[in-house]
Amino acid sequence: MLIEKVKETVEKHNLIGNRQHIVLGLSGGPDSMCLFDVLMRLSEEKKLKIYPVHINHGLRPVEADRDQEYVENVCGQRGVICRSFSVDCHSMAEELKMTDEEAGRKARYDAFFETAKDISDSICKDTGCSEQEALAQVKIAVAHNADDQAETVLFRILRGTGIDGISGISYSRRERGFDVIRPILDITREEIEKYCEERKLSPVIDGTNSQALYTRNRIRLELIPFLEREYNENMRAVLVRLAGIAAQDSEYIWSQTEKEYGRALIKESSEEIIMDREIMSGEHHALRHRIILKAFARIGLDKDVSEERIKAADYIIEKKQAPKTVEFPRGYRLTVAKGKVVFYNVDTLKVQ
Incomplete structure (x- = not known):
């Protein structure tokens, strides 16, 4: 059962503790809707507070407004408030000299961290705890899945990478003082779609995901199916396993790096x-x-x-x-x- 598999991932990697505050990136698509539903169910036993955040990128005006309205309505039905941000990502991309896709990612994470900071500041004010104690109570959850992991590993191999790159997406990383967590990283896209159907979640579908517009889309839509058809029908699972093996080795090397960093350090x-x-x-x-x-x-x-x-x-x-x-x-x-x-x-x- 999917929720049990997610619980196992959460416990194994110590992603979520009791009574924590979870900022959730909620696009309205299958992955984030699945994670939203799972977290809402987990919130009952772990006493969590869930804070959905939605970004209207403005790149697909009609669909973007539809997605925002859908997400806000779903959140209202579940008794939580969705914090929505509207960002002109195309203008941001031109100003910062990056792609629309990169600007979209920046806008999302800026919104996640802004929300997380507001929550941690509120915790400090209400409880009188230290800033570090408040930061530790807030997590940012994003909905990367096992298929994303496979695609990321292959994408990095094609660009040229080392063991850290082959490690792929991590279950948790610290950024700007907060832990960014990925509770459904062990769940396949097929499992997510089945879960959404069983739970009657009716997620919105981004039409661009089925178009080979970006390198990552072409890897998902063309390259991996070709490799599965011609070389190994379990290619996604093989790539995920490769990431896991590389991550273990990378973790050890970085642990040694920490020791040697301290040994060489004179002043910081x-x-x-x-x-x-x-x-x-x-x-x-x-x-x-x-x-x-x-x-x-x-x-x-x-x-x-x-x-x-x-x-x-x-x-x-x-x-x-x-x-x-x-x-x-x-x-x-x-x-x-x-x-x-x-x-x-x-x-x-x-x-x-």
């Missing part, structure tokens, strides 16, 4: 991180690369770090030469000098 602030060059140069490449990624993430650069830049930084850390600097995106720098490796941003700090 929100603006600057200084590490011992001798210790870093003695690390295995796999650990050193991750230490670099972790250090930059700690001071604000948590994406757009290319393998080319990592290799350039790796090279100057290893070589005992004159002071060297490698430039990273958005003004971030890595400088090696006087036996130290310094991570910083030129806009906030000048290395002497």
Whole structure:
């Protein structure tokens, strides 16, 4: 039974505790409607408070308004209030020089985090608890499923990736102080559709999902069916299993990275991180690369770090030469000098 399978995932990965506040991304599609129904059922035994959030992207005006009205009505029938946001994602995409799809994702997560922050602030005010205690009581639930996992792994393989990329989508990740959780990541799309039918949920259907407009859509609609037809009928399950194996290995490597990061660390602030060059140069490449990624993430650069830049930084850390600097995106720098490796941003700090 699907709900029992979700409970197993929740317990195994410690996704949801008793009396927590769950911000739910609710598009009105099969995945999010399934998760909404499951969470509402779980809320009775776990004493949860559910806060649905819907984003009207404005990309499909007629359908978008229909979806918003549908979601708000369904939430009203279940006795919860849906918080809806309207965003002109096409204008956002042009302004930020990204695709409409990327702008849509940014708009969604901005809305999720804004809602989560409002809830945590309210918890602090009402209970007098600390900010960290309040943040821990709020989770953000999104409806990625097992098919999404398979498609993500294959998408990353096609682009070129390492073990972290092959690990696919995680069950939980910390971002902006909150845990983003995926309770139905072990559930297939077929199981979700069957559940929606059995529970008479009547989700809305996004017509663009059946059109090969984006790379991910083509992977789902064309490539995976071809691989299943010509090579392995269980291709989705194989890709999900691959992600699980890679995730275990990646988790171990990152645990070692944490230890070595601490061993090499000399000084850390929100603006600057200084590490011992001798210790870093003695690390295995796999650990050193991750230490670099972790250090930059700690001071604000948590994406757009290319393998080319990592290799350039790796090279100057290893070589005992004159002071060297490698430039990273958005003004971030890595400088090696006087036996130290310094991570910083030129806009906030000048290395002497």
